[in-house]
Amino acid sequence: MTDLAGLETELRGAVRGEVGFDVTSRALFTMDASNYRRVPVGVVALRDADDVAAVLEVCRTRGVPVVARGGGTSIAGQATGTGVVLDFTRHLNRLVDLDPATRTAVVQPGLVLDRLQEAAAPHGLRFGPDPSTHGRCTLGGMIGNNSCGSHSVAWGTTADNVRGLDVITARGRRLRLGQDWAGAPEGLRELVTGDLARLRTGFPELPRRISGYALDALLPEKDADVARSFCGSEGTLGILTEATVRLVESPPARALAVLGYADESAAAEAAAGLLALAPLTVEGMAADLVPSPAGLPRGGAWLFVETGGGTAAEARARAETVVRAADVLDARLVTDPAAQRALWRIREDASGTATRMPDGREAWPGWEDCAVPPARLGAYLRDFRSLLSAHGLHGTPYGHFGDGCIHVRIDFDLLSEAGVARFRRFSEELAGLVVAHGGSLSGEHGDGQARAELLPRMYGQEMVALFERAKRVWDPDDLLNPGMLVRPAPLDTNLRFAVLPREPLPVVFGYPADGGDFSAAVRRCVGVAKCRTAGPSGASGASVMCPSFRATGEEEHSTRGRARLLHEMLAGELVTDGWRSTEVRDALDLCLSCKGCRSDCPVGVDMATYKAEFLHHHYAGRRRPATHYSMGWLPRWLAWTSRTRTAGLANARASVRPLAALAKRLGGIAPERRIPRLATEPFSRWERRRERGRLRAWRADARAGRRIDLPRRMAFLWPDTFTEHLSPSVGRAAVRVLEAAGVGVMALPTRPGRLLRSADGELRGIGVFPWRTRRARACCGLTYLSTGQLDRAREVLRRTLDLLEPLLLLPSDVEADAEVEADAEVEAVQGLEPEPDREPDREPDLGVDPDSQPGSAPKSDPDPDPESSPDPEPESSPEPEPEPEPEPEPDPESSPDPDPEADGDFPYPLPIVVLEPSCAAALRVDLPELLPDDPRAARLAARVLTFAEALERLAPDWTPPHLDRPVTGQTHCHQHAVLGDAPDRRLRAAAALTGDLAGGCCGLAGDFGFAKGHFEVSRACAEEQLLPAVREADPDTVVLADGFSCRTQLEQLAGVRGRHLAEVLAEGLEREAK
Incomplete structure (x- = not known):
């Protein structure tokens, strides 16, 4: 047995890079993007070629295997291993040289392909191969797999574009590989010259033959190209340290012809004719x-x-030629670059979207990229469909039809013994089908463990024996990636699903898309690593995922890395503490809960939800971090300051540096942060004054016999914590704009009740019971959700549903009721509380000592919730002012009926407009997933509208003010991920607000950026896209930021005032009024 402690110590003394033998480092590299899992003994992040040589020496002496790894997007399992994993992505990731004159570049193996493309683009050049993982795959991984990509019909495979390779063999020899046997290890030439006939006839001729070793590249008529032969060897022959690659001219203009066919077989048969x-x-x-x-x-x-040309007209003309030559059902020709990118994203995300069948069943790789001659592709696909049907399997082919290469994910059952046995039978039969069509088992992703066992079916035993001899020439000690390509492990062993629990764990969220199974939710991550995309969105389109990876560059802080740790937590072999795991907790610590992965991840991983679930279990029965009380209980603290009218005092204390420092220290808040100022008049207090004035006006009109004109469209405005206590100006602006658009705005009720109807079914109002019920405020539970206080979140949300239940009932749910209960107060207008003019503001009792330390127990109030607590009744209090005489109600027989349905066509139930994107997202998705058995949750979620959605749906004919100003800023990450921003973009365009908002995340993310220890990552997230966009904007540019966190980050890091879209439109209305 290997002495792991001794190995770790020796490696630390031998290399300059980082050595990780801890649980987290090993767990992160147990899997790639394949079905396979192997636990490494350790990971080394190399700094240079000397580190590579040192690791090889230490591991060879100790007999420990070595596995080279790039971006970890391999789909056949070749980036996993039980030895020491070499991580090239952290340090050996530079572009060493780019020479436009010779059209070559010198790269290190950890360089991400997109970084090379960005450097070459200003010279009109590019690297030809471009896998769909171009934003995170590395040049070293591409060389190891001989990757191809969409443009291989024009520019070939990676092997076609390699000019020279620097490698180190397992025994430490440093070689420079090239043509004419350059760098060939001793014995390789003799192996080739001794079997020329077999090498000349034993390889199928097709553009995508990746399987096996490319020994035919060593034939004399092919220039004995050792570098080309090394490509596709999957790290089994030597370790790459540097590569010289060819660059190709990139056409400056592109056009895209999208051709529609009846099915994929028809499309495949047409593809070859277009070449x-x-x-x-x-x-x-x-x-x-x-x-x-x-x-x-x-x-x-x-x-x-896709076609190219020197001009847009030339590219379009070539695309039109394609359309004319194609026998299609329908076609679309696209020349707009943005529209082309949007269509290409559909294709690039297929490797992820294909992991779910249309009915939601899971699908897996395994036969991901067989290739046949392009002319045989249509026939092959028909036979492939028949084979699937014979085995009761389903899969959807896609891929590089012009090269005859097909990708497909199949709904294998890899969780049961019977399912795994069927997986093997199908694999063996499909290998025979591919060979019968003259194809290759791999057309792009290599053999790895998935297909290497079946190579004898493609090449025969004699050729496979030749492969084994070549392996011994390069690596006589079988040190490098053993079990791949030659002497392989069986394809049905080391499956990553075998270690997962078979029964669902008890969890809080419903996980509706995963059958309520947290393990199935974690299995969603298949490792395609789109979350490791770094840098501005560029050609990949606006995206958010994953801000913590973009800020740190660490696998641990990517969505995939966290999913891997959760997988190992469920497996229980490497991460052994279950929900109490500190490794998982630490990895989730820098998750911003931005939900970017929910939309940007091709398989819909929702790490924000997984984090909340984990934190709930991890801290069950234990003291939480201080920020969970200071920030997680924010609605409590702010409601208390409003009730006691101490916002001004709190602001004054926060402006005193020692007091602010003490408060931040006690609350776990980063010392670099400033405590935001509280509004001295909460939004609801302003709203109540406004409502009282409106009711007085209506009563006056009724007494005078004048008609009461109510808006034809009405909506409730959600009183989120941030608008209520921190930025009420946003709420006031939203009311101004909505009412200008003809939408009546009403406050949500603050006491529970029921709908009241007359005998003929007409809606008369809402009956509430003020003397027997507690005053309450609706709350989305966001702060409790983000800190994993899920029991508390469910309690708050259930009380919110109790409060709003009458507003959520459909007309068919409401029975006619002509009688009003004697102790009920009937509201004159639905949703409004006609409070006396001089009634003092009342806020719910917290039931918590405001002077207690975070974490201390609340007082023994039987219902301490700030959103549903009784009005305080001090033992000794002054006599309340006598309430004014109520004004007489108008006689319904002699005055206009104030019922909204008398003069309007708005539907019931009414929509609820939410101004804070995070709160809207919590209501729309977290609420129904947290309370899946409560039908009211889905009803409330369905009523939620963003500000822009409300204007678009309720006032479609309204014309906003013409502002004619450029904008910058950032789409809120929750809006991007959950709500969508298309209505916002249309509204900005209608208001003549020009320009696009940045992608990414602002980095504050509610409590995240305020938490101690998060400031640097929070700032780095903002610096990734938002702050540069603001700095580069013209002085008159409007900085849009609908989220309170985004506006706070802008103010504290850039000294810039960000504004909600409602505020910008309200200012425009005021200017027009003048």
Whole structure:
């Protein structure tokens, strides 16, 4: 048995890079993007080639295998291993040189492909191969797999674009590989010259033959190219330290022809005929992979055919030629670059979206990229469909149709013994089908463990024996990535699902898309690593995921890294403490709960929800971090300051540096942060004054016999904590704009009740019971959700549903009721509380000692919730002012009926407008997932509208003020991930607000950026996109930020005032009024 402690110590003394033998480091590298899992003994983040040589020496002496790893996006398992994993992405990731004159670049193996493309683009150049993982795959990984990508019909495979390789062999020899046997290890030439006939006839001729070793590249008629032969060897022959690659000219203009066909077989048969037109791409995919085919032409499958030219007209003309030559059901020609990017994202995300069948069943790789001659592709796909049907399996093909390479995820059952046995039988039969069509088991992703066992079916035993001899020439000690390509492990062993629990764990969230199974939710992460995309969104489109990875560059702080740790937590072999795991807790600590992964991850991983679930279990029965009380209980503290009217005092104390420092220290708040100022008049207090004035006016009109004109459209305004106590100006602006658009705005009730109707079914109001019920405020529970206080969140949300239940009932749910209970107060207008003019503001009793330390127990009030607590009744208090005489109610027989339905067509139940995007997202998705058995939760979620959605739906004919100003800022991450920003973009365009908002995350993220220890990461997130966009903007540019956190981050880091869209439109209305 290996002495792991001794190995770790020796490696630390031998290398300059980081050595990780801890649980977290090992857990992060147990899997790649395949079905396989192997636990390494340790990980080394190399700094230079000397580190590579040192690790090889130490491991060879101790007999420990070495596995080279790039971005970890391998789909066949070749980036996993039980030895020492070499991580090239942390340090060996530079572009060493780029020479436009010779059209070459020198790269280190950890360089991400997009970084090379960005450096080459100003020179009109690019690297030809471009896998769909281009934002996170590395050049070293591409060389190890001989990767290809969409443009291989024009520019070939990675091997076609390699000019020279620097490698170190397992025994420490440093070689420079090239043509004419350059760098060939001793014995390789003899192996080739001794079996020339077999090498000349034993390899199928097709553009995508990746399986096995490329020994035919060593033939004399192919220039004995050792570098080309090394490509696709999957880290089994030597360790790459540097590469010289060819760059190609990139056409300055592109056009995209999307061709619609009846099915994928018809598209495949057409693909080969288009190659004569010299397209840049001929990509295919079936309709099953596109949830919403909007923007695509009619058809059950499509070809994406890209053309290029020196000008846009030339590129378009070539695309038109393609359309004319293609026998299609329908076609669409796209020249707008943004529209092209949107369509390409559909294709690039297919490797993730294909992991779910249309009915929600899981699908897996395993036969991800077989390739056949392009002319045989249509026939192969028909036979492939028949084979799937014979085994009772389903899969949706997509991929590089022009090269005959097909990707597919299949709904294998890899959780049961019977399912795994069927997986093996299918794999063996499919290998035979591929060979029968003259194809290759791998057309891009390599053999790894998934296909290496079946290589004898493709090449025969004699050729496989030749592969084994080549392996011994390069690596006689079998040190490098053993079990791959030669002497492989069986394809049905080391499956990553075998270690997971078979029964669902008891959890709080409903996980409706995963059958309530947290393990199934974690299994969503298949490792495609889109969360490791770094840098501005660029060609990948606006995105948020994953801000903590973009800030740190660490796998641990990516969505995939956290999912891997959760997987190991569930497995219980490496991470052994379950929900109490400190490794998982630490990895989740820098998760901003931005929910970017919910929308940007192709498989819909929702790490914010997983984090909340974990924190709930992790801290069950234990003291929590101080921020969970100071920030998690924010609605309590702010409600208390409002009730006691001490906001001004709190602001004064926060401005005294020693007092502010003490408060931050006690609350776990970062010392670099400033405590935001509280509003001295909460929004609801202003709203009540406004409502009282409106009721007085209506009563006066009724007494005078004048008609009461109510808006034809009405909506409730949600009193979120941030608008209520920290930025009431946003609420006032929203009311101003909505009412200008003809939408009546009402405050949500603060006491529970029921709908009251007359005998003929007309809505008369809401009956409330003020003397027997407690005053309450609706709350989305966001702060409790984000800190994992899920029991508290459910309690708050249930009380919110109790409060709002009458507003959520559909007309069919309400029985006619002509009688009003004797002790009920009937509101004259639905949703309004006609409070006396001079009634003092009342806020709910917290039931908590405001002077107690965070974490101390609340007072023994039977119901201490600030959103549903009784009005305080001190033992000794002055006599209350006598209430004024109530004004007489108008006689319904002699005055206009104030019932809204008498003069309007607005539907019931009414929509609820939420101004804070995080609160709207919590109500729309977290609420129904946290209370899946309460039908009221889904009803409330369905009524939630954002500000822009409300204007678009309730006032579609309204014309906003013409502002004619540029904008910058950032779309709120929860809006991007959950709510969508299309209505906002349309509203900005209608108001002549020009320009696009940045992607990414502001980095404050509610409590995250305020928590001690998070400030630097929070600032780095803001510096990634938001702050540069603001600094580069013209002075008259409007900085938009709908979220309170975003505005706070802008103010504290850039000294810039961000504004909600409602505020900008309200200012425009005021200018127009003048």
